Amino acid sequence: MVSETCWSHSDVVLILCAGDGVRWNNYLGVPKQLAPLGGVPVLQRSTQLVQELTECVPVVVTAGERLAQPATRLFCPARRRWIVETLAATANLWGRSTIVLLGDVFYSREAMRGIFECSGDLIFFGRTGASFLSGKRYGEIFALKFTSSAAPFVLQGLERVIQKAERGGRGKLWELLEDLRTAGRTAVAFQHVEDETDDFDCPEDYRRMVWLYRGFGSQSKAVRTMARIVGLLLFGPHAIWHRWKQWRTDRRRAGENPDLVPRPRPVRLAGYHHPGAFLSAPQYAPLAHE
Numbered sequence: 152m153v154s155e156t157c158w159s160h161s162d163v164v165l166i167l168c169a170g171d172g173v174r175w176n177n178y179l180g181v182p183k184q185l186a187p188l189g190g191v192p193v194l195q196r197s198t199q200l201v202q203e204l205t206e207c208v209p210v211v212v213t214a215g216e217r218l219a220q221p222a223t224r225l226f227c228p229a230r231r232r233w234i235v236e237t238l239a240a241t242a243n244l245w246g247r248s249t250i251v252l253l254g255d256v257f258y259s260r261e262a263m264r265g266i267f268e269c270s271g272d273l274i275f276f277g278r279t280g281a282s283f284l285s286g287k288r289y290g291e292i293f294a295l296k297f298t299s300s301a302a303p304f305v306l307q308g309l310e311r312v313i314q315k316a317e318r319g320g321r322g323k324l325w326e327l328l329e330d331l332r333t334a335g336r337t338a339v340a341f342q343h344v345e346d347e348t349d350d351f352d353c354p355e356d357y358r359r360m361v362w363l364y365r366g367f368g369s370q371s372k373a374v375r376t377m378a379r380i381v382g383l384l385l386f387g388p389h390a391i392w393h394r395w396k397q398w399r400t401d402r403r404r405a406g407e408n409p410d411l412v413p414r415p416r417p418v419r420l421a422g423y424h425h426p427g428a429f430l431s432a433p434q435y436a437p438l439a440h441e
Contacts (some may be wrong), residue, residue, distance in 0.1 A: 163246035164201050164209040167238065168194065168218050168254030169231040174353040184218055184254040186357060189368015194254050196368070198223055200263040201252070211254070212241055218254070233322025238295075239309040245302050251295040255350045257364060258293070262348040266294050273301040274340045275328050278349075281393035284367075284382035285349040286359055288393055292324040293344055304337045347379065 168184050175183040184194040191199075194211070198220045201209045210224045219225055228240035238251060250266060252258070258266075266276055277292035297305050308331045315330075316322030331339045347367040351357045363385075366378025 161246045162205065162207050162248045162250075163244055164205065164207050164250045164252065165226075165238075165241055165244065166194065166197055166201075166209055166211050166223075166252045166254050167234060168211055168213040169228055169237045170234065170255075176354070178354040178357065182218060183351065183357070186351075188257045188351075188357075188361060188364040190365060191368060193257055194218060195220060197252055197254065197256070197258055197263075200258060200260060204264060204267045209252075210241075210244060212237060213254075233313065233316050234324060235309050235312045235316065235322045235327055239306065239313060242302075242306055245299070247299050249297055249299075249302065253293060253350060255352075256291075256293050257347070257349060257351075257360075257367070259346045259348050259367070262293070262344045262346060265342070265344070266296060269296065269342060271296070271338075271340050273297045273305065273331070273337055274342055275324070276342045276344050278344055279341075280397050281386075281390040282349055283345070283387050283390040284347045284379060285363070286382075286386040286389065287349055287356070288389075290325075291350055292328065293348055293350070295324065301337050304331065304334070308334060347382065 168182070172183055179186055181192075185192045187193075189196065198209050198211075201207070202222060208222065208224055209220075210226050211218055211220060212226050212228060214227060214231065216225060226241060226244060228237050230240055231237040252266075262276075269276075274296045275292055276294040276296070277290060279290040281288050281290075305327075308327055312320065312322060312326045312330050315326065320326060328339065328341070331337070347364070349360070351360055363378055363382055366374050366381070369375050369378070
């Protein structure tokens, strides 16, 4: 399968929206990708940010035409039982550089710019612990970026994770990250996104986030800054507590070998200028995720 796949010489942006949304349960009468955060439907915000940063026409990967957006293309995968299967079904669309975004994620402008400007053959973008700004307790993967040289390696990993999902695995991007790191033939980077970028899975998440994200989505820098301060005051102690528990779990699993304890080092990337948010490159597989 890998050898038969040819990738184009152009850059490609995919926005995955093909999940069943069982936990969302058609709340508000719309798919969660069309629920407004910051006054704009989440998917519309993502496509607009992509169009501001690149001339590529984003491809919305979905089960039907309900999620069609202006100036985008639709792709309906034949198989989409798990997110890894959905991504594997898009392999013929991959290009010289492929960016994979998620349709239910609210991306900050800084995070989206960082995703586009960060360079490397294979990079996952996400958060490895509780959020300081949104109240989410667990880590999340928000995006994936890879070049055509890493594409065969990614596709092989997807096939392995799909096989595991058929035997009872979860078929999530975390499993793909861990599989690719275990395979080890291509360097796999994990870049931290530590701002208001986050997803929501159920009505409870949405109701908790919607009022604060009015500020996060504002065009006013002062309003966005104030919303970040409020979020930090509300959820910062919660995040510190959960991250401390995660650190303690990591420490216990590492045993007496301190070299195995995660020690990520924050680094500043071009285009990622919000002083309260950073990307970093830890050399470990995250443990605290859903």
